[in-house]
Amino acid sequence: MRYLPLDAADRAQMLARVGAPDIDALFADIPAAKRLNRPLDLPGGMSEIEVERRLTRMAARNVAAGSVPFFLGAGAYRHHVPATVDHLIQRSEFLTSYTPYQPEIAQGTLQVLFEFQTQVAALTGMEVANASMYDGSTACAEAILMAHRLTRRRKAVLSGGLHPQYSDVAATLGGMADEEIVRLPLDPHASEDIAAAIDDETSCVVVQSPDFFGNLRDLEPIAAAAHAKGALLVAVFTEAVSLGAVRSPGEMAADIAVGEGQSIGNALNFGGPYVGLFATRLKNVRQAPGRLAGETVDADGRRSFVLTLSTREQHIRREKATSNICTNSGLCALAFSIHLTLLGEAGLRRLAALNHAAAVDLAGRFGAIPGVDVLTEAFFNEFTIRTPRPAAALIDELAARGIVGGLPVSRLAPNAGLDDLIVVAATETSTPDDRRSYAETLAQLLQTGGKR
Amino acid sequence: MTETRYTKDHEYARVEGDVAVVGISDHAQQQLGDVVFVELPAVGVKLAKGDGAAVVESVKAASDVFAPVSGEVIEVNGAVDAQPGLINEDAMGRGWLLKIKLADAGELASLMSEADYAAFLKTLA
Amino acid sequence: MNNQGRPTRPSGGETTRRGTFTGNRALDMEEALIFETGRLDATGVDLEAPAPFASKLGAHARSAAIGLPGLTEPEAVRHYVRLSRNNYAIDAGLYPLGSCTMKHNPRLNEKMARLPGFADLHPLQPISTVQGALELIDALAQALLTLTGMSAVAMSPKAGAHGELCGMMTIKAALAARGEDKTRTVVLVPDSAHGTNPATAALIGLSVRAVPAEADGVVSAEAVEAALAPDVAAIMLTNPNTCGLFERNIVEIADAVHAAGAYFYCDGANFNAVMGKTRPGDLGVDAMHINLHKTFSTPHGGGGPGAGPVVLSARLAPFAPAPSIVGTGDALSLAEHHEGRQAFGRMSAFHGQMGMFVRALAYILSHGGDGLRQASEDAVLSANYVRASLIDLMSAPFGDRPCMHEALFDDRWLKDTGLTTLDFAKAMIDEGYHPMTVYFPLVVHGAMLIEPTESESKASLDLFIMTLRDLAMGALGGERERFVAAPVHAPRRRLDETRAARQPTLRWAKPTPA
CATH class of the missing domain: 3.90.1150.10 (Aspartate Aminotransferase, domain 1)
Known part of the structure; x- marks a missing residue:
């Protein structure tokens, strides 16, 4: 086996040193009746070329996003990632190192995390960010728990513009922890009255912008309403690139900002691994979950970085920890950080502008199709259309014609009465031809009544 | 007349009239290492003997400080909040954590005297 | 009192090594922060501004500067390569971190995970366009079930601790279905357990009752029986345990736990020790997470990402969270909602750590059962x-x-x-x-x-x-x-961790002129 350096002679010598007659003597603590005395029901080992064949065949059964006109977002976004990013994250020293518990020989990872934290804090307009979470949805659930700790209340109000699966995750954890999670109805028009849902028991309101339907929301009045009741505002975003074009959560007085960082530096990966971003005000940092890298000096007085405030974490605080999280999303955070460094402020702003322009162009084309309504007034690179026929069928028909046209809302919200809505995203990866092709095909499908 | 009593968890209670000044022993601060953060209770909180009263954190460890006696918290030491290192410098003095108004002076009898605590520490070595 | 406190401030002699003008020592190089070397107008990505168009951002447009420095590509490459060289790595040397399992990370796995058919795939694409992805997840799931002898697997947890949470939620859901979730609120956890175990239990409102280990480092059935009571929801037992020992009383423990109406959660962080030697399903385990980044060699990446699928016994299987793969052969689909099942909810958006699944399956296929x-x-x-x-x-x-x-x-x-x-x-x-x-x-x-x-x-x-x-x-x-x-x-001598914690500096800030 190509990954196992020991050979039979090595094993025999090692067993002799150990003083064991055979390998099974080392497994003697396994109850005899429970030892697996037969081969595993798995195929034999494969050479590299065999594994490649098998997995390449599976991969070929999928339609790669880059091979078709592609307009799907809804929490994960297809952007162009410079080749440099993937090369650098595959450096052995980044890829195959562990959590930096021995800082003297992990300054690379630690400095990256310190830079990442600073970038995330700047992007979100917050004072401090952690070293990343699993993804946006779990970061959102952790933000709610943190708000509970800070306010000593146990009720969270979720906006109807929050990604439905983020709401599901928060509701699942909240239900298990005996917390009250109030989910406002899905709100394609961004017309809900969140302030009215906040009372003296509310720990936080959780509001996404751009929201699940693409609406840009003004969080400032919501923050004011929350603060007036002693509650916190948790601002959520799923498209980090939007922060290059729109006001940040910090500017709008959010107390905690969480989001999905996939769209900077990371591939779509069929949903994971991604990277959760988590930022807050400095005064709240001791109640924050996740790891934190901080600056200090070494014995020679040189600037150095180290994991700090770790007494919040599970390996020390055990049942009193701020979170049970152990692993974060280090390598994805590195990819995020490298991509953002390559973009810089100027590049990010231009990238955001290109995204917005593509979406505005596509929305304009849809506006010209009879029977199609663009519902979203203020948006970044994603918006919602209403179609005269059930959206799910239309998306399937588009797929059959080689176009991935967006998300039928009914897929994530089957019983919400929103079966005629599609959430459509256009990023810089879409070409004018892609957008023209989508609009023309949709118009044709609607004209012909969708006969298959 | 003041007298200092100890728990097996290394809290001390220095009795000043009907008030106990509570902190962690010098042995405890040595074991913890450099204290970096202290979480103190709110004044007015009523504690039962054995309740978690405060948390003392070093870089690598966090320890609950349990109330050695029952009673109401009447004062906390703001100085250690700002300067946790006081606990390392002077755990028994300027590094005190909180003052409890004794609810039941009889509880003191269940705590160790200075000499008993010194003997107890020897058993840990 | 935790008595494991130890010096966190450096002490000891001055270094005797001769200084250099740059502070570098040949290949050992100092590297500034991007905030010190980057410029707001520098970029390593050539993007043309869009032609003028009517913005739909309205009043939401950002006017304030962000404060993000940029580097051109050569500068960025040098920055990260220099930083990388200050890290130890399994590729460079033996990395004997107990319980973390720093094994070789095959590069074939990286190559496979980057096939566009896996990496460039959106989680919400039409099901007809992702049949190969579902096939891969299903193939990995089946392999995990074969290895563990369990009935079902929840693939979505993002890492080990997330898998633990998933497993304990499944148990809580099963108790709720029996009407016992309000009365069974205690979890038995041995003293030697990893901190994630009690943290996980506490997160979903369960309290911890410690079980002492025997002098020989393992838990006895008697100790568990003594701690069992009608209020016990489950035991969380790591096997092999954190002391590197197989819990040899595990069958008796499982029997006792089941007889008391509780469930057996096994922390599978150390499953890499017993593949093909014994199966948790045969030992009486009801739920166990598997760290794909430990057992199946997906890279640790300086602290993640991981993946923590949870295998479940037949009695817990109905309560597994969404999503799950349904259908067979060429017609696989995803059950993304309850769909009439007793699924307890959802652990995360989308379907789990697909990139890690590809790597883990490549590892399993490469080894085969015997390997x-x-x-x-x-x-x-x-x-x-x-x-x-x-x-x-x-x-x-x-x-x-x-x-x-x-x-x-x-x-x-x-x-x-x-x-x-x-x-x-x-x-x-x-x-x-x-x-x-x-x-x-x-x-x-x-x-x-x-x-x-x-x-x-x-x-x-x-x-x-x-x-x-x-x-x-x-x-x-x-x-x-x-x-x-x-x-x-x-690259560094011992660090002043006390200073880092007493005066936390968690982000770069522009130095204020003196």
């Missing part, structure tokens, strides 16, 4: 080889007895040297090794937990052993400076 068993055997043999080669110099808390995949020592042998476990670990750095896991498990004083994994050749193990023996003899022979000043050859 996986061999990997476990080699891991266990290597740990025992290290243990047997050091036991005459160092002290082991549970005596001279075989271990599983990791060898545990304590610090009694250092008692008269004035040196600590930390000093010993730091001296290993100067010898070119990453230290073992230290001060974990907490129940062992000054613990040193060595996990060599199956990836080391005998020559590599022998050199490691000789190095540790030389260090140990040095420690016992009074070579103080070699330890208390260590490391002196690393």
